[in-house]
Amino acid sequence: MTKPFQFKTSDVSVEKRETVFQGFFRMDKLWLTHPRFDGRDMPVFTRELFIRGDATCVLPYDPERDEVVLLEQFRLGAMGRAQSPWLLELVAGMNEEGETPEEVAQREGQEEAGLTFSKLDKICEYLVSPGGSTELIHLYCGRISTESAGGLFGMEHEHEDIRAHVFSSEEAIAMVRDGRINNAAAIIALQWLQLNRTRIREGWD
Structure with missing residues (x-):
């Protein structure tokens, strides 16, 4: 058998x-070809590509209280589904040129939830x-204290309207299980927490 990634x-x-198209995001059209697995060349075909920069997402977690912070906000892409378009998500933001993902995490933690990650x-x-998209997500779990967490946040000039909620880890994981949380970054992060919770609570090295 031929190994993958040939x-x-x-x-x-x-x-x-x-x-x-060039607006808040960019759309390119490409004409391309590539070799096929059977040795032939693929005929030239077209694809549209959504040009979107990298982003950073963070699950804020308090290991002492075993609580997480999730952000509720409106998402246009969820319109027309049999659910509310207000989703529960992670702290998240687009990576600006010259920023590291860790710098983005701290900036967005402050702007979206008033949190600093230790x-x-x-x-x-x-x-x-x-x-069809270039976007890459850098995903983190960030240590915080939920003692005074929660409230209303967001950058008004960016039309952000965010409510930060504090949930027990068990409740957040249950919302993944029953489908109330159905966006990829939050699902991956909360499942990671479920697997690593004991280690983190015993000592976040």
Whole structure:
């Protein structure tokens, strides 16, 4: 059996590329070809690509109280589903040029929830929707105290309207289980917490 990852970026030939939309985000159209697994070349085909920069997401966690902070806000992409378009999510923000993911985490923690992370544990990096988007998520769990957490936050000039909620870890994990939390970053982070909770509570190294 041939092992995976036999092809690289250099194996893809982009015959033509043009920007078809430029607004808050960008959309490009590409004409491309690449080798097939059976040895033939793929005929030239077109794809639209959503150009979106990397982002950083953080699950704020208090290991002493075994509580998390989740943010409730309106999300247009959830409109038209059999659910509320107000979702429970992580602290999150787009990475600006020159910023490290850890710097983004601290900036967004302050802006969106009034939180400062005393420690950040890297969970993973993942591609959000690689079939049509460039976005990569840097995912963390951040140590906080929930003693005075919660309230209303957000940058008004960015049209943010955010309510920060404090939940027990058990309640948050239960909301993943029953589908009330159904966005990828929050699901991955809370499942990671479920697996690593005991280690973190015994001593966050």
